[in-house]
Amino acid sequence: MTEIVLGVGASHSTLMNTHWEETHHKDRAERFRDALGEARDALAAARPDTVVLIGSNHFRGFWLDLIPSFTIGVDECLASGESGTPKGPQPVDRELALYLANALVERSGFDVAFSARMQIDHGQSHAVQYLLDGLDVDLVPLVVNVFAPPLPTLDRCERLGRAIREAVLAFPGDRRVAVIGSGGLSHRLPWPDWRDPRGEDEEFMVGAWRDGRENWQDYDARRREIIRAAEAALNPEFDEEFLSWLERGQAHRLTEYTTAELEKVAGNGAQELRTWLLMAAVLDHAPGRRLSYEPMPEWLTGMGVAVLDPAQTQNSERQS
Structure with a gap:
């Protein structure tokens, strides 16, 4: 029997x-x-065998030569190791990953891309570093396109999360599965719309995204300079509202936003909340528990951590 035992949403920052x-x-x-650390302890207590690790791409694992909306890693998974995050091979639950890739097509009509040699960046390896530290788990990495428009709609992400839930629970093996959504909350990165770069810095960034597959490290120093020079643009009121939705099991309300509306209110970095939305949908929108919210202008980001525990929901239902 396969169970979904815990969900975690967490911001990331290499800073x-x-x-x-x-x-x-x-x-x-x-x-x-x-x-x-508290979320890591909750994961340890849930004893997962496998973690579905949902993260974004920062143009160190995927480039503009090919940008799928959703990609599942089904075999080899390599972390790029930028900015002190883990580097090198990551353990993949190949059996479950292949099953999901097939089941999403056969059962749910989601033609999710797959990679037998996926490279991830800090959009997922930050979670490996801090949330999975010391845990003996395999991964099913899922990369969501959140920075190269056109982006998958928020509604599409929510529906994919529900489809993943259905597929995981139908898996014929015996797994305890946790889900992590890594990214967000509100923030604005000095990144252009790749279709219409304005000025030298934006043209440099688009060139790095287009041509960096074999030598992304060559672009990294200037990329970091551009990011460090950016001014913070946080929206704590939006972050608080989203976290309150999550706590009430209503993260699906994020689908009320269009992509453009979400960027306007919370910045282009808030598009990473697709990872939290997916995670929450896999957990069937169980009510969450906020562990932290800290607006960090020097990290350019509203930083949050929350846990969704279906066991707590079941206990509450029994008591009521």
Whole structure:
């Protein structure tokens, strides 16, 4: 029997690794880091065999020569290791990953791309570093396109999450499965719409995304300079509202936004909330528990951590 035992949503930032000492709001940073540790402990207590790890691509694993909306890693998975995140091969639950790739087509009509040699970046390896530290689990990595428009709609992401839930629960093997959504919350990156770059920096970025498959490291120093020069654009009110939806089992309300509306209210980085939405849908929108929310302008991001525990929901239903 296969069970879905826990869901975790967590923001990521490589600046935790590279600029910790320069962080001004150390108290907030420490509370966020502690919340990651608490989520890691919740994952350990749930004893998963496999983690469906849903993250975004920051043009170190996928480039503009090919950008699927959704890609499942079904065999080899390599982490790029930028900015102090884990590097090298990651363990993949090949049996479950292949089953999902097939079942989503056969049962749900989702023609999700697959990769037998996937490269992930900090959009997922940040979670490996902080949420899976010391845990003996295999992965089913799922990369969502959130930065190269046209993006999959929020409604499409929510429906994919439900389809993944159905497929996981129908898996004939014996697994305890946890789900992590990595990304968000509100933030704005100095990244252009690749279709219409404006100015030298934006043209450089698009060139890096188009041509960086074999030598992405060559572009990294200037990329980092452009990002570090950006001004923070957070929306704590939006972040609080989204987290309150998650706590009430209503993360599906995010689908009320169009892609353009979400960017306008919470920045282009908030498109990563597709990963949280997918995670919540796989958990059947069980009510969540917020562990932390910290607006971190020096990391350019509203940083949040939450846990969705279906066992808690079942206990509450029995008591009522």
